[in-house]
Amino acid sequence: MNTVKKYTTLILVGIIIVLAAVLTGVLVFLRNQPVQERGFQPLTEIAPMEPDSAKWGVNFPNQYTTFLKTKTNNIDTTYGGSSQFSWLERDPRQVILFAGYPFSKDYNDDRGHANALEDVRATKRLNLNDEDPKHTPATCYSCKSSDNPRLWAEMGMAAYDKMSFNEMTPNINNPIGCANCHEAGTMRLIVTNPALEEALKAQGKDWTTFTRQEMRTVVCANCHVEYYFKGDGKYLTFPWSNGTDINSIIKYYEDLGFKDWEYPGTGTPMLKAQHPEYEFFTAGSTHYNAGVSCSDCHMPYVREGAAKYSTHDVHSPLLNPQQACGQCHSDTEYVVRRVNAIQEQVATTKIATENAIIDAINAIKLAAENPNVDQELLNQARKLHREAQFMWDFVSAENSTGFHNPEYALKILAESTNLARQAQMLAAQSVNDMALLETGIYDKMDPKPTPAP
Numbered sequence: 001m002n003t004v005k006k007y008t009t010l011i012l013v014g015i016i017i018v019l020a021a022v023l024t025g026v027l028v029f030l031r032n033q034p035v036q037e038r039g040f041q042p043l044t045e046i047a048p049m050e051p052d053s054a055k056w057g058v059n060f061p062n063q064y065t066t067f068l069k070t071k072t073n074n075i076d077t078t079y080g081g082s083s084q085f086s087w088l089e090r091d092p093r094q095v096i097l098f099a100g101y102p103f104s105k106d107y108n109d110d111r112g113h114a115n116a117l118e119d120v121r122a123t124k125r126l127n128l129n130d131e132d133p134k135h136t137p138a139t140c141y142s143c144k145s146s147d148n149p150r151l152w153a154e155m156g157m158a159a160y161d162k163m164s165f166n167e168m169t170p171n172i173n174n175p176i177g178c179a180n181c182h183e184a185g186t187m188r189l190i191v192t193n194p195a196l197e198e199a200l201k202a203q204g205k206d207w208t209t210f211t212r213q214e215m216r217t218v219v220c221a222n223c224h225v226e227y228y229f230k231g232d233g234k235y236l237t238f239p240w241s242n243g244t245d246i247n248s249i250i251k252y253y254e255d256l257g258f259k260d261w262e263y264p265g266t267g268t269p270m271l272k273a274q275h276p277e278y279e280f281f282t283a284g285s286t287h288y289n290a291g292v293s294c295s296d297c298h299m300p301y302v303r304e305g306a307a308k309y310s311t312h313d314v315h316s317p318l319l320n321p322q323q324a325c326g327q328c329h330s331d332t333e334y335v336v337r338r339v340n341a342i343q344e345q346v347a348t349t350k351i352a353t354e355n356a357i358i359d360a361i362n363a364i365k366l367a368a369e370n371p372n373v374d375q376e377l378l379n380q381a382r383k384l385h386r387e388a389q390f391m392w393d394f395v396s397a398e399n400s401t402g403f404h405n406p407e408y409a410l411k412i413l414a415e416s417t418n419l420a421r422q423a424q425m426l427a428a429q430s431v432n433d434m435a436l437l438e439t440g441i442y443d444k445m446d447p448k449p450t451p452a453p
Contacts, residue, residue: 049184050184051145051149052174053178056179067178069112070312070314078344080109084110086107087109093351096361097358100262101261106123110399112315113175113177115175116176117145118175136164137164138163139161139234146174147173148180148192161234193222195236217278217282217294220295221278225274226275226279228258244278246412259271259386260272263385265361266365271390273394284405297325298314298324299311346406346410349414353388353392354392357388357392359420360381360384360423364427366431367433370430377430381423381424381426384426388417388420388423389416389420392413395412
């Protein structure tokens with residue numbers, strides 16, 4: 001009798017396991033079917049690379065409605081936000097650090113995605129004189145418009161980038177939108193920027209093999225990366241062939257002999273970092289290693305009635321910590337305090353680094369004016385100045401005040417400060433004047449930039 005019960009129990013357990021496996025298989029199969037095959041009936045057909053996001057919004061009203069909020073969301077956090085405040089006013093040291101370069105004239109914090117086109121056309125950094133060899137190229141539109149995927153497909157990126165900003169303007173009518181990240185019809189996340197695809201291929205990576213969760217970070221790399229304009233054609237290029245860490249990028253530029261401008265008075269060939277959020281976040285950060293994507297925090301899933309969708313009101317998670325951080329962290333008040341502590345430490349360290357770089361600049365300037373300067377030592381000082389400022393800028397231009405990767409940020413700033421002080425010492429040695437080690441004029445200033453009111 002006990003034997004019968006034993007076999008009956010085993011048979012029942014076996015049946016349950018088989019049914020569970022079948023059910024799991026069915027669910028996985030259904031989950032992986034294209035949207036249309038799962039019963040989604042679009043109200044309107046979206047043309048491939050359609051630049052008008054309002055047309056996509058007919059089928060996806062929740063996503064589109066929240067995207068429109070990026071137009072008017074101008075709330076600041078302590079060290080950032082989207083009000084378009086001036087970094088040159090908040091941190092006057094940057095006027096000195098970018099002397100001789102357009103960023104010393106106009107450097108405003110970015111507003112929301114829906115403002116991208118308006119803001120790029122309004123910046124004082126533009127040089128719209130097409131007769132000037134240094135005129136602004138069309139490449140500067142690359143991350144500003146949903147018209148780009150179609151234009152790149154039709155004319156190729158090389159032809160696009162060779163045009164001037166003025167020449168391209170009539171073709172650009174829509175700000176950043178759905179077509180920058182999604183494939184019409186399937187709505188899958190895709191790489192649309194040819195420069196990103198080329199950079200990934202150079203690393204032996206095929207984005208079409210990435211998971212959806214991976215793509216929820218990779219699509220941000222269409223724009224939120226370090227880049228430069230290659231050659232006379234101003235071809236948009238990501239300096240990733242050696243790797244995406246700071247030292248590999250510096251080596252890339254060194255091997256190329258590239259410079260963005262020459263610092264006035266020092267003769268230093270300078271580099272300007274852009275906004276390397278992707279490189280920063282993916283450099284072994286805690287959240288990246290845990291499988292968290294950019295979208296998980298900046299575009300968290302929200303509920304409206306029975307609908308659950310990813311909000312497209314892209315902004316700082318500090319503005320909605322319960323939604324953004326509460327998916328993983330139960331104590332969001334602690335999380336916000338922790339973020340504030342990290343950002344304060346990075347911001348304070350960043351300003352100390354700026355002071356060191358400015359001291360190096362002053363010392364190199366004075367040494368360069370001396371007719372008896374040791375040119376070899378002075379050139380070494382210039383090289384260290386170049387590297388120190390790019391390292392600082394890599395952290396400063398990255399839009400998280402270090403939080404995307406705190407340990408990485410502090411390590412880079414420490415090395416930047418070290419290189420700047422070495423540059424200052426070499427400048428002094430180049431003219432045998434150790435008094436140049438006391439050229440600092442900013443050491444008594446407020447140790448961190450003025451926070452948002």
